Amino acid sequence: MMIWQRMSRIPITLRVPALVVLLMIAVSVVTSERVVTRLIDTQERHLRSLAAAYLDGLSSSLLPHVLRGDIWEVFDVLDRARDRYDALHPLLTVVGDADDLVLAASDPRSAPSRKPLPDEFAGLTPGDMAIAADSGRALVRRTLTYQGRTIGSITAKLDISHLLAERRDVTATLILSNALLTLILAGAGYLLVRRMVRPVRILSDHLREGSAGEVRPIPRSRFPSQGNDFRQLFESYNSLVEAETERRSLAMHMAEEERLAALGRLASGMAHEINNPLGGLFNALDTLKQHGDTPSARTTAISIVERGLVGIRDVVRAALATYRPGLTTRPLAPGDLEDLALLIRPEVRRKRLDFHWTNTVGGAFAVPGAPVRQLVLNVLINACNAAGETGRIEAAAWVEAGNLMIEVGDSGPGMPAEAREQLVGSPGAGTGGGLGLWIVRRHIDGLGGRIEIERSDLGGALVRMIIPAQREGLSDAA
C-alpha cells in the first residue's frame, strides 16, 4: 500500500516506463528460467546419450580383454577411443576388474594399473550419472557383465565445462537482450506517455498561471491535433478564460463609470461650494462700489471677499490633492484627512446632515495618502447615502498601536448583508454592495488593512478601517 502510494506520487511519464521495466523484468526472469531449464535438460539428455554410446562402444571392445585381464589391450582400446569420442570430452576413463582394482586407464598416471579405483569414482552407482557443476565434471559408470557375472566396470570422467560455458553464454545472451529490450520499451513508453500527457501539462500550466493571477487562453498553436480528446477540453478552457476576461473588463469599466459618476457629483458639489460664496462676493463688490468710501463698509466687504475666496481656494486645493495623479506614494499628511471633511461638505449640506469629524492624527503617518483619502471618502459618501435626509454622521481618525484607525458611524438603517459580505468577506465574495464598496474593498486590501463593521450608537452601521503603518516604499515628497 505504501509503495503504491509512493508510486502514485511519481509523474505518470516515469510511472508507466517504470511499470514497463518491472513487467519486462518479471517476464524476462520467467522466460529465462524456462529457457535455461530446458537447455540444461537437453544438455543432460544429450550428455547421457553420448555417454551411453561411449560406454556401449567401449564395453563391446573391452569385454574379451577384461575377461583375460589384458592390461595392454584394455589400454590400447581406451587410447584409441580417445580421439573417436571427441564430442564427449572424456578426461579419464578407467577400466576396473571384478575386485574394483584398476586394470588400465586412459591416463595410467592418474589411475595406475592394479591399484584401487580413484577416490572420486567411489560410491558411484552403475548406470547413473553424477554431475559436479562447480568443477565442470560428470562421472558415468557401466558394469561389464559376461554370462551373468560382473567381470569389471568402466568409469569415465567427462569434461562438461563447455556445456556449462554454453549455459553461461545463453544466460548472458538472454539477460543482455532482455535488458536491451526492456530499455527500448521503457524509453518508448516514456516518450509515448510524455506525448499523451502533454495536453494535460499545457492545461495545468495555464490553470496554475490563472490561479496566480493572470488568466491566459491557450494559443491555437499548442492545441492537440484534430480528433484528440483534449482538443474539446482546450476549447472549453479558452471559452472559460474568455468569459472571465470579459467579466473583469466589464467590472473595470463599471468601476470607472462609478468613479466618473462620483467625480461628477463631487464636481457639482464643488461648483455649488464655489457658487455659494459667489453671491456674498458679488454683494460685497456692490457694497464696495456703493459704499467703498465708508471705511466700516469697506472693511466688512473686503472681509467677506477674503473669506469667500479662502473658501473657494480650500475647495479647489482639496480637489487637486484628491484627484491629482501620481501622488499614490505620498505619505498621509494631516491636512489630507481634514480635506475629506471639506470634500464631503456639499453632500452633507445637500442632505442637511449632521456631520461630526474628530481627527487626532498629529503629523504625517506612514501610509499612502491618496488611497486612504479615496477609501475614506467612499466610506463617507456611502454613510451619507445610508444616513438619509437630516441624518447624523460621526467620523473619527486616530492612531492606535501603530495603526491608523478611522471610524465612520451613521444613523441609517444599518448595513445590508451583501454590502457587509463585500467589505469583510473572502476576496471576490459579495457583489450586492455596489461599486463604491467594491472600490473600498480594493483599497483596504491594497493597503494591507482590514475593515470591521459594528452597530453604531447612532443606530446605523459603524465602519472601522484599520490600516497598518508601512515600513518602506513611501516617498516623503508632499
Next chain:
Amino acid sequence: MLERGRKKPPRRQAWRPSRRDVLAGAASLALSGRARAVAAPPLRFGLTPVFLNNDLELRDHLGAYLRKATGRPVDLVTRRTYQEITALLISGQLDAAWICGYPFVKFADQLRLVSVPLWRGRPLYQSYLIVGAGRPVTEARALRNEVHAFSDPDSNSGFLVTSALLAEWGETPASFFRESFFTYGHRNVIRAVGSGLADSGSVDGYVWEVVREVEPELAAQTKVVRRSEWLGFPPIAAPLRGMTPERLTVLRQTFADMAADPTGREVLRLLRLDGFTEGSPALFASILAKVETLERQG
C-alpha cells in the same frame, strides 16, 4: 639348435649359385609374368609385428616390390604374435617371413636363413630398456618391483634379452617385476611406457631409433636406461622343408636387389634400412647363448 643350423650346406655355396641356377632363376623371373596368369602360386610372405605393423604404406610398397622382383603374386601375411607367424612358417604355409632372431634360433633346424637387413651398415641391432622420460632412473636394477612392458614372448629384443639379463641376476620377470605384460608390438611398448601404463619396457633398439625419427613426440616420452650388446638383426627366413636351391637363390636375390630398385628403395627408406645381406647364422650366436642361459635357469 644352432648346431643343426651350422650343419647346413656352406653359405657360400648357397649364396653363389651356379651359372645354371642363375639362368634358371632368370628364366623363371622372365617367364613369371606369363606363368602367373596360368598357374604361378602366390608368394606368401609373413611379417611379424617387428616394426610398424599398421603402416599400410610400407606393406603396399613391400608387396609391390616383391611382386615385381619375383614375378609372382604376393600374399603379405600378418599376425598379432610372433608365434603365429613362426608356426605358419615352420608348417610350410609361408614361403618366407621376416621373423625375429629368437624364433630363428629356436627353430634353426627347420628354417633357412634367407637374408639379413643392414641397419646403419651392419646386420646388427640392440635391445633397449626404456623408462618414462622424466624418471631419474639410470640403471636396470632400479626397475625392480615395477610394471614392465614386454613386446612379445618370442621377441629377442622385446623379451629374451631382458629375461636373460634377469636370469644372470638369478631373477625371472615374475620375481623381479611387480607386474609385466605383453603389448605384441615394439611401438606399443613405447606407448605403454610413454603413457605411464608401464614403468619400463623392453624394446627393439632399431624400432626405438626409427620411432624417434618418425614420431619424435612419442619417443620423447621415454628414455633409454640400458642398451644390450649388438645382436643379429631380425632376419628373413624360409622353411627348410621343400626349399630348393633355386628358390632360395631367387629369394636371396630379391632382397639383395632391393636397394637397386626404386620401389625397393622406397621400402628401405620407410624401414630406415640400408639393404639386405645374406648374413650368417653365426650372427645369432649371442641370441642362442641367451636362450641357453634361460634354459639353464629352467
